[in-house]
Amino acid sequence: MACDGDRVGSGRFDACGLDDSLPPARRRAGPVGHCERHPADLERVGVGDLERWRIGVPANGGQVAVREGCDPVVGPLGVEIARMDHVVGPLEFVADPVGDGALAGGDVRVGDDRNSWHSRPPTASPESDSPRALVSPRMTEHRGSDADDDSTASHVVTAFLRHRGEILLLRRSDTVGTYTGQWGGVSGFAEGQPDDQVSVEIREETGLEPDAVSLVRSGRPVEFEDPDLERAWIVHPYLFDCETREIELSEEHDTAEWVPPTTILEGVGDERETVPKLWAAYERVAPTVRSIAADDDHGAAYLSVRTLEVLRDRAGLLVAERREFGADPDGEWDELAELAGRLLEARPSMAVLRNRVNRVMADADGGDGSAPAVHDAALSGIDRALAADTDAAATAAERIDGSVATLSRSGTVLEALGQGDPARVFVAESRPACEGIAVAEEVAETTDSTVTVHTDAAIAHALAREDIERVVVGADTVLPDGAVVNKTGTRVMAIAAAREGVPVTVVAATDKVSTREDVNLESGDRTAVYDGDAAVDVLNPTFDVTPADCVTEVSTERGALEPGDIENVAEELRDLEAWRDGGEPTDPEATDRNPQRE
Numbered sequence: 001m002a003c004d005g006d007r008v009g010s011g012r013f014d015a016c017g018l019d020d021s022l023p024p025a026r027r028r029a030g031p032v033g034h035c036e037r038h039p040a041d042l043e044r045v046g047v048g049d050l051e052r053w054r055i056g057v058p059a060n061g062g063q064v065a066v067r068e069g070c071d072p073v074v075g076p077l078g079v080e081i082a083r084m085d086h087v088v089g090p091l092e093f094v095a096d097p098v099g100d101g102a103l104a105g106g107d108v109r110v111g112d113d114r115n116s117w118h119s120r121p122p123t124a125s126p127e128s129d130s131p132r133a134l135v136s137p138r139m140t141e142h143r144g145s146d147a148d149d150d151s152t153a154s155h156v157v158t159a160f161l162r163h164r165g166e167i168l169l170l171r172r173s174d175t176v177g178t179y180t181g182q183w184g185g186v187s188g189f190a191e192g193q194p195d196d197q198v199s200v201e202i203r204e205e206t207g208l209e210p211d212a213v214s215l216v217r218s219g220r221p222v223e224f225e226d227p228d229l230e231r232a233w234i235v236h237p238y239l240f241d242c243e244t245r246e247i248e249l250s251e252e253h254d255t256a257e258w259v260p261p262t263t264i265l266e267g268v269g270d271e272r273e274t275v276p277k278l279w280a281a282y283e284r285v286a287p288t289v290r291s292i293a294a295d296d297d298h299g300a301a302y303l304s305v306r307t308l309e310v311l312r313d314r315a316g317l318l319v320a321e322r323r324e325f326g327a328d329p330d331g332e333w334d335e336l337a338e339l340a341g342r343l344l345e346a347r348p349s350m351a352v353l354r355n356r357v358n359r360v361m362a363d364a365d366g367g368d369g370s371a372p373a374v375h376d377a378a379l380s381g382i383d384r385a386l387a388a389d390t391d392a393a394a395t396a397a398e399r400i401d402g403s404v405a406t407l408s409r410s411g412t413v414l415e416a417l418g419q420g421d422p423a424r425v426f427v428a429e430s431r432p433a434c435e436g437i438a439v440a441e442e443v444a445e446t447t448d449s450t451v452t453v454h455t456d457a458a459i460a461h462a463l464a465r466e467d468i469e470r471v472v473v474g475a476d477t478v479l480p481d482g483a484v485v486n487k488t489g490t491r492v493m494a495i496a497a498a499r500e501g502v503p504v505t506v507v508a509a510t511d512k513v514s515t516r517e518d519v520n521l522e523s524g525d526r527t528a529v530y531d532g533d534a535a536v537d538v539l540n541p542t543f544d545v546t547p548a549d550c551v552t553e554v555s556t557e558r559g560a561l562e563p564g565d566i567e568n569v570a571e572e573l574r575d576l577e578a579w580r581d582g583g584e585p586t587d588p589e590a591t592d593r594n595p596q597r598e
Helices: 194-206 278-283 289-294 300-325 329-346 351-366 371-397 411-419 435-446 456-465 490-500 563-579
Strands: 053-056 064-067 080-084 117-119 154-163 166-172 186-189 213-218 222-226 231-242 253-259 401-407 421-428 450-454 470-473 484-487 504-507 519-521 543-546 553-556 559-561 589-591
Touching: 154 194, 154 278, 186 194, 194 213, 194 231, 231 278, 289 300, 289 329, 300 329, 300 351, 300 371, 300 411, 329 351, 329 371, 351 371, 351 563, 371 411, 371 504, 371 553, 401 411, 401 435, 401 456, 401 490, 411 435, 411 470, 411 504, 421 435, 421 456, 435 450, 450 456, 456 490, 470 490, 484 490, 490 504, 490 543, 519 543, 553 563, 559 563
Parallel strands: 154 231, 401 421, 401 470, 421 450, 470 504, 504 553, 519 589
Antiparallel strands: 053 064, 053 080, 080 117, 154 166, 154 186, 166 253, 213 231, 222 231, 484 543, 553 559
């Protein structure tokens, strides 16, 4: 499907160059009468991802879909006519090329009452008085593809293994039949179901067993034809988190490296030659604003790194586009600042996410504010964040000896327990999600400790009757006065520990210190506590606030800080917010419902 500069033909639409058959596309609206993209697939990227899309009216008529983070391509009226807050599956849009780009008909709704979007036709005007374009949504399967029925196309899987913010690239050896000497992910022909074959390829090409990797997401296939080989390919992309960088290469590859994904792009990395469409495959599974907002399985520290990856990837793409469009530092900064603002809004409760985004943007703003500056600052920010979380755990590990008590799930606490030498670990079950059960199982499998699980109601009993020498908990947020926001039950445990003279150590990098004084605590689903028919109220707070005088110390990458030291950290973090035009935020902290905290 082509764009002739006068109108956009009927077809399906992609956003921001996700379709790899397109040249890199600018993410800002073009001048009147000019179209900067071809229609292609509009799609949800990855299973479970809730990506926001916007439908704009291009100046030349028709329809163009623009991914969240881009300015809408608008017509003479400058009207954005539809917004999808939650995409529930790939959709097909059919546009009448004869019309002038206005929508016809009544509302169009996709999804249920909570996850839906509406499209309303604009009012007729002298510039648009005969709307004729029709938008018709159609739900399709995640792996649905026009090329799936083409028996001549070769289906392959490509897996990106991610460890500490970098992905594994492997160079194809001369034993393979295609793309010798080029770099790619773990890949192979999908001889059966791609979801099954990808695990086989990971084991054969890296020596990693299934328990060493965990699936993050899979993406819609990338389809293309290689004219040199006279062959059509359908690539099924996957992203896995990997516990280790130690791999065993098969004969299919002669070397491997762990690198930032943006090194795939021309003009960003070291100009390594990659297999065709490798970046397009990565984009299908890369983190996005909406995937971060929808993630209820990971804690704040994990998601803060994913957030910096979104900034890194977008900045890297803008750097690569300089080859075609030239440098535009002001435009690049505007786009990246807008993206950073949406990332801050994605999880407003997470002080660590906010502080780490602010640090990257402040560092880049201190330079020239260009895409390369943001890219470099994001790379440094990821390294700094990972090191801070590890060092905070190491500080706590030095204090872990004998019997300790904990609750809920914290990645930094788990790391501290693994590095420390606890003889016995008491774990509260952490109702209603009971994530403490999984923590107890993991501690039992990864340490030599004796592990005891108990009910939340038995917290005070355990501290009074058992020989517990320290309480070790994580934190969602540390307030400037030293109070700690964490999973409900932390306050009870800390107060009971103070009564018994047991020290309380909170494990948290300094980036988890909030710059805000207040906090709004949301509640969880009432049915998690009671789903009966009686006329009773339900109280299900997800988080509580532990007073500073019940906290002995906060274990950070800077060492153990007393609650009174936290205000100084908060003041440092406030200085990082100056890059935003709005200055220091004034809204109170809002804590979300994610039960898996770090």
